[in-house]
Amino acid sequence: MLKMQSSMQLQNSSTTTTTVMGLENIESEIKSLEESIEGLRYFPDFLSEKQSLDLLNEIDERNEWESEINSRRTLQYGYHFNYLHGGGLRKLQEEIPNYLKPVMERIEQLEDGSCWHYPQISQIILNEYKGLETYISKHIDSLDFGPTVAIISLGDPCLIVLHERTPKDPNATWNANEIIPIQNLQATGKKMCLVLKPGSLLVLNGKARYLWQHEIPKQCLWKKYLGESWKTLAFGSEDFDENKFRRVSLTMRSVVVQVP
Ligand SMILES: O=C(O)CCC(=O)C(=O)O
């Protein structure tokens, strides 16, 4: 059973493809994922194990978490995005702390700047997913943020699900200079699932950023996407204690609107 599931892409239904990285040939797996979602780039080993642990330790030592929303703990730097009242940004007095600067610079320089599109990173949100019930619902990041969204993963591996959307108007052709508002998009039903490795970097540009929604489902729903062997696929063992699950993500974006 497990052997069968260890192939890279599982066709769960006609529209859902599950991609679990690193089980076969990681390079061809990544190539195939990047070809399926235009604008998506995945760097599984962006941070070394030591760099990932040092970063997580720093976050834990600072312990600045906010409990503003019920679905997970968050922490925002640079600008505060108001989740509770339909968006809206407020500039924070404090600068983005220095411990994040080396990572920000590496992301901005990635592949000679071809991955990170101007302007510079000016907003960072940390999300903490713990136990069975924490999540982020499917969404496209606010258009108050710029063309690139970069997500670093720390802690335990974590399932992300990407949902394809397409313009409702069959004559509308999407291009990066003409962003179509979410109310003018509809779901195609196609989903891609990816288990994000600790230390990995996921970069969303183009269609991946503006046409595909992304979500971190509650851990209690992962079986639906990964099948019976979900624990082995996600965590490498059926013995993993799901109650001890903890993953911290850092989402880096630029603010492209005037903020009062
Ligand atoms: O935790 C993640 O990987 C996703 C976070 C996210 O989508 C966001 O902050 O907008």
Ligand SMILES: [Fe+2]
């Ligand atoms: Fe997001």
